[in-house]
Amino acid sequence: MKNRIITVSRQFGSGGRTIGKEVAERLGLKCYDAEIIEKVAEQSGMSKEYIAECGEYTSYRTWLTGMFASGRGINGISNQDYIWVAQNKVILDIAREGPCVIVGRCADYILRDEADLLKVFIHADMAKRAERIVKLYGENSETPEKRLRDKDKRRAAYYKFYTELEWGDAIHYDVALDSGKLGISKCVDVIVDLYNTKPVEGEDWLK
């Protein structure tokens, strides 16, 4: 039987990681986020910072190196592709171990045939996310809005490149929630409730 797994895709600054962790705590499950980066780092010998960046975002460097067909990494494939393959393997191994929560890293796509998924997408409006990232990560030379737009664009490009799907299109997720509007705690409640509910078949669907 396939393991029941929650995947949390999220906009940067939407609190998706916090939501994933709280959901896991409430359900007594393991939550994988930074752990995936650590495992990929162990296997590849690359730095965690580099993997965090290249394992979820199309970087400007990748765009450039792709354009000039240079920047090839191990075995002649690009570092980004190498990390994608390593990350796939790590996520598949995790999914076979047991029920859990996995945050980000295209796990919804990677596990589409491998697990009994509850696919979650968390988003919030720009103002709410800007407030959150300044509180959590501090200010830097760029405005929070510019940082968010940049992250959104590169994450969507990464998702599209490897999955050929539109990141954030509601139809790819079982549930998508506006955390800025509904609140972090309410999002956790809804996801926990949906994880615990067995869908009713037949009659319910055709009424």
Next chain:
Amino acid sequence: MKNRIITVSRQFGSGGRTIGKEVAERLGLKCYDAEIIEKVAEQSGMSKEYIAECGEYTSYRTWLTGMFASGRGINGISNQDYIWVAQNKVILDIAREGPCVIVGRCADYILRDEADLLKVFIHADMAKRAERIVKLYGENSETPEKRLRDKDKRRAAYYKFYTELEWGDAIHYDVALDSGKLGISKCVDVIVDLYNTKPVEGEDWLK
């Protein structure tokens, strides 16, 4: 104070209308769906069938008439634009009357500054929706999949034309649910719960 209103956008065959009705019943609210068409019909003198079609779908005829700048209706504007304006007025009037549920017709966009909205999007996969439309509306000369693809495409085009937004993009909705996966009743439960919950501010968002 703005009225608290639930807008239900939905893919054809996803059970969104049924969900909207059940939510309204549970909350003791009025549900507006066909009633909007009736009101627009009264005001415009056009048939209900024509309004149902032109008030939510870009029709092939509209595309053609648009291309050749013919097919002008009342006062020199196209029938589709005329219905859009009439529909806007009807929806704004409804929203001022009191809390309610409104199904479809871009109400999420029309009321964006006029009401305290809970914006819902309901979708389901092709197989589930095909099963549902054949049960509810019967077979016809086209396959259910072709009917669904056609409806999806035209509804998205209509939404985009008048709102300049991507229909079904998760970020436009407070909650998006896969009714085929979660079940009709569960979707109703989630929406009723979210309507009744007052979001927690401050601490909850920045934790």
